[in-house]
Amino acid sequence: MDLPVMPPVKPMLAKSVKGVPAADSVDGGLSYEPKWDGFRCIVFRDGDEVVLASRSTKELTRYFPDVVEAVLANTPARCVLDGEIFLAIDGRLEFDALSQRIHPAASRVAKLAEQTPASFVAFDLLALGDESLMDEPFSVRRSRLEDALASASAPVHLTRTTTDAAVAEEWFGIFEGAGLDGVVAKALGKPYAENGRQMLKIKHARTADVVVAGYRLHKTSTDDRPLLGSLLLGLYADDGTLQHVGVAASFTESRRAELVELLQPLVVDTTQHPWGQWQDADAQASSRLPGGQSRWTGTKDLSFVTLEPSLVAEVGYEHMEGTRFRHTAQFKRWRPDREPESCTYGQLEEVARYDLDDVLT
Structure with missing residues (x-):
């Protein structure tokens, strides 16, 4: 060439x-x-x-x-x-x-x-x-x-x-x-x-109230200084199941340490968690759970700490890809005034469908 x-x-x-x-x-x-x-x-x-x-x-x-x-x-x-x-x-x-x-x-x-x-x-x-x-x-x-x-x-x-x-x-x-x-x-x-x-x-920039149902540790986390890497977010589907919709990340190091400490009282055993079967292949096929490997993550450790799904946060997001956030969401604030069960897909803006052929014309 x-x-x-x-x-x-x-x-x-x-x-x-x-x-x-x-x-x-x-x-x-x-x-x-x-x-x-x-x-x-x-x-x-x-x-x-x-x-x-x-x-x-x-x-x-x-x-x-x-x-x-x-x-x-x-x-x-x-x-x-x-x-x-x-x-x-x-x-x-x-x-x-x-x-x-x-x-x-x-x-x-x-x-x-x-x-x-x-x-x-x-x-x-x-x-x-x-x-x-x-x-x-x-x-x-x-x-x-x-x-x-x-x-x-x-x-x-x-x-x-x-x-x-x-x-x-x-x-x-x-x-x-x-x-x-x-x-x-x-x-x-x-x-x-x-x-x-x-x-x-x-x-496009939008916000949604989501359930914080878990977190992953940061790659620089140590036993002496655990640091949060990302929050795992969920929304309730029409059938009442809590569906994984994405993550929120991009915290400062000091904030990562604070969040681990803040969330410790909410840590629960995996067997008591709605996403407890995340390592099961058949359960992963439902697309409702976090932790599925992809060609992008390769052998990356996707294990996470399960939390009692009682904490609600407001996050910013751009748009949806199917039932999940297309990109990493941005943490805005905690919402203690919101009940977790009220965090459903119904709050999300429905975008009017447009045919791609008309864009390419």
């Missing part, structure tokens, strides 16, 4: 802001686009050779032979594209299904590529032919990207953009129904900043 921009390349990143910024808030103006929920991927193509690189510069190529095939059929012979690998089911992004595509067995990779094929959406162009575009402003890179993918078709897509903040606000409100994360704003006049937080991201 011999391209003007060669791997490894760390993609340009975004910093979070509240609310869609005005188009003229940055010199040269802003361009807005949907924020995809998949695997960030930089595509390097030199003729018949294709490399798919992750955000951390690790190769994704072997896991997505279907995307490699699509790139060969729908992109210029020599190019470097920045974008996202995503997987859609019934008109909605499905991150859990996408994560299943990362598998060590070649036979399983081939089977999943056929059963749950992925797609690629491009949102930047870093090189074309013998020319690097890294130093060009985004307005130029976007125009060249549109020309480069003018004849592309699914499963390779060009993300839509707008310079109208009002349209971006509308997208922020409706595209979540198709599983998208929010909106990204890019400065039209700036070059590509490798590993720099030059973009702005606007994501």
Whole structure:
């Protein structure tokens, strides 16, 4: 492979802001686009050779032979594209299904590529032919990207953009129904900043009252100084069972020590806990319990301390992936005024469904 921009390349990143910024808030103006929920991927193509690189510069190529095939059929012979690998089911992004595509067995990779094929959406162009575009402003890179993918078709897509903040606000409100994360704003006049937080991201922020039903110890915890790593959170389903919905983390070291001490009176024997069967494979299949191993956690110790499910906390979250929080929740405060049984899925905002095909049109 011999391209003007060669791997490894760390993609340009975004910093979070509240609310869609005005188009003229940055010199040269802003361009807005949907924020995809998949695997960030930089595509390097030199003729018949294709490399798919992750955000951390690790190769994704072997896991997505279907995307490699699509790139060969729908992109210029020599190019470097920045974008996202995503997987859609019934008109909605499905991150859990996408994560299943990362598998060590070649036979399983081939089977999943056929059963749950992925797609690629491009949102930047870093090189074309013998020319690097890294130093060009985004307005130029976007125009060249549109020309480069003018004849592309699914499963390779060009993300839509707008310079109208009002349209971006509308997208922020409706595209979540198709599983998208929010909106990204890019400065039209700036070059590509490798590993720099030059973009702005606007994501959904919500709160929920949840039951604190356990905790994991931090990796730096010792017998002499136990430190909390994360709180295990639950919500009651319609059938009255307490379902694991995610974790809250990101505490200071002093706070981690305080929380372990605070929670000690609530520690109960595993046999007396609604998640006591977490190590049982059949029980894990219900998706109601914490502790299931994944390809991401590998051999990581997922054991936890079981707590009497009597403590309620308010947490911040972005959106749901099925019945769980898509990302780590943020602890806000304790809610001693709330009864645990009142912490149900009914409190969560229901997002109006939106068809992903309409986003890609």
